[in-house]
Amino acid sequence: MYNFDNHVDRKSSDSIKWHKYSGQDIIPLWVADMDFQSPPSVIEALHQRVSHGVFGYAHPNPELYETLIYHLQSTYNWQIKSDWIVWLPGLVTGINAACRSSASNNEAIVTTTPIYPPFLTAPRYSGQQLVTTSMKLNRNQWQLDLDELRSCINNRTKLFLLSNPHNPTGRVFKKKELLDIAEICLKKNMLICSDEIHCDLILEPKCKHWPLASIDPEIADRTITLMAPSKTYNVAGLGCGFAVISNDRIRRRFKNAMNGIVPDVNAMGFAAAHAAYKHGADWLAALLKYLRKNRDLVFEAINNLPGLSMAQVQGTYLAWIDALALPHENPHRMFEKAGVGLGNGSDFGAPGFLRLNFGCKRSLLESALKRMEDAAGKDTKPETLLET
Numbered sequence: 579m580y581n582f583d584n585h586v587d588r589k590s591s592d593s594i595k596w597h598k599y600s601g602q603d604i605i606p607l608w609v610a611d612m613d614f615q616s617p618p619s620v621i622e623a624l625h626q627r628v629s630h631g632v633f634g635y636a637h638p639n640p641e642l643y644e645t646l647i648y649h650l651q652s653t654y655n656w657q658i659k660s661d662w663i664v665w666l667p668g669l670v671t672g673i674n675a676a677c678r679s680s681a682s683n684n685e686a687i688v689t690t691t692p693i694y695p696p697f698l699t700a701p702r703y704s705g706q707q708l709v710t711t712s713m714k715l716n717r718n719q720w721q722l723d724l725d726e727l728r729s730c731i732n733n734r735t736k737l738f739l740l741s742n743p744h745n746p747t748g749r750v751f752k753k754k755e756l757l758d759i760a761e762i763c764l765k766k767n768m769l770i771c772s773d774e775i776h777c778d779l780i781l782e783p784k785c786k787h788w789p790l791a792s793i794d795p796e797i798a799d800r801t802i803t804l805m806a807p808s809k810t811y812n813v814a815g816l817g818c819g820f821a822v823i824s825n826d827r828i829r830r831r832f833k834n835a836m837n838g839i840v841p842d843v844n845a846m847g848f849a850a851a852h853a854a855y856k857h858g859a860d861w862l863a864a865l866l867k868y869l870r871k872n873r874d875l876v877f878e879a880i881n882n883l884p885g886l887s888m889a890q891v892q893g894t895y896l897a898w899i900d901a902l903a904l905p906h907e908n909p910h911r912m913f914e915k916a917g918v919g920l921g922n923g924s925d926f927g928a929p930g931f932l933r934l935n936f937g938c939k940r941s942l943l944e945s946a947l948k949r950m951e952d953a954a955g956k957d958t959k960p961e962t963l964l965e966t
């Protein structure tokens with residue numbers, strides 16, 4: 579019914595992903611948006627909104643609240659109230675507002691590495707100190723090192739920035755892992771900003787997404803949850819997301835941090851979000867099936883290449899590749915030269931790693947993997963020598 583193999587030309591569109599390598603034979607598998615069209619119901623809702631022809635300031639209608647509350651209840655058994663929702667034109671805005679509203683100048687904010695790059699910049703933009711704790715590969719699964727987390731928190735640490743499912747490793751944290759993290763943070767009177775933008779993209783059937791705030795009311799009382807339809811339904815360019823904050827004081831401070839700087843969500847973003855959450859379930863089930871196969875292809879190909887390895891991706895459409903064993907100083911550049919544009923691990927706080935976005939049609943992914951195979955398989959000389 580839905581054909582994810584359809585070719586959609588993004589080269590001549592306004593795509594950041596495809597524009598980066600415009601005019602070059604480099605397959606772009608970097609920034610996290612997919613090459614697929616959004617669900618037909620979303621496209622139809624946008625057509626209808628355009629036909630109305632008036633594009634004044636928009637506000638979310640009561641039906642959107644109902645749809646969203648029902649979605650969170652039916653998918654995650656998480657009961658929220660409409661008052662707890664703060665609409666956002668993007669989740670990077672939410673990450674920055676969380677930093678600004680949770681800590682004062684020169685207090686500290688902790689996050690993991692590797693991590694989605696804005697987690698590393700937001701504390702600094704907010705005048706706070708960034709502290710990082712590194713994820714560890716344990717029995718082929720990326721995990722937080724709880725002892726290291728404990729040791730990097732002190733009385734000046736006010737906020738933990740969590741990505742779950744985790745970008746870039748693709749880990750979907752178990753309930754017990756989330757409880758352990760929350761226990762450490764709550765003991766130190768910290769807040770947690772839980773960015774769950776990838777929560778509807780669970781690929782591993784054994785895994786389940788737990789909204790952190792749904793686990794326990796005490797945890798909810800210290801949590802700012804960030805969510806959006808943008809990754810799941812490929813509507814990132816329409817700028818619509820939301821925070822859920824049950825604690826009135828924390829919500830007030832979060833909104834104050836946005837005052838006068840953050841614009842309202844636009845009419846198209848609301849229309850797309852409403853249609854996605856209301857009518858997108860069938861499309862999403864088909865998408866997940868397609869992505870699972872892409873994920874398996876990537877896992878198989880990468881782990882068969884000399885110098886590259888990766889753990890299984892449980893959620894997201896992102897593969898986190900360890901290229902430290904490649905005899906090249908700059909694996910990102912090496913693969914660009916071979917015609918594949920990947921995310922550079924340095925941007926995620928992990929030089930020597932690469933992030934591959936497999937949210938694209940399978941034939942394109944296969945071509946990219948073939949190019950990577952040719953580059954990593956046949957060429958084992960250090961790049962510095964190749965360049966001389």
Ligand SMILES: Cc1ncc(COP(=O)(O)O)c(C=O)c1O
Binds near residue numbers: 669671694745806
């Ligand atoms: C964890 C995470 N948060 C936020 C974003 C971006 O959110 P937005 O485009 O809504 O600012 C991304 C995009 O990749 C992400 O992976």
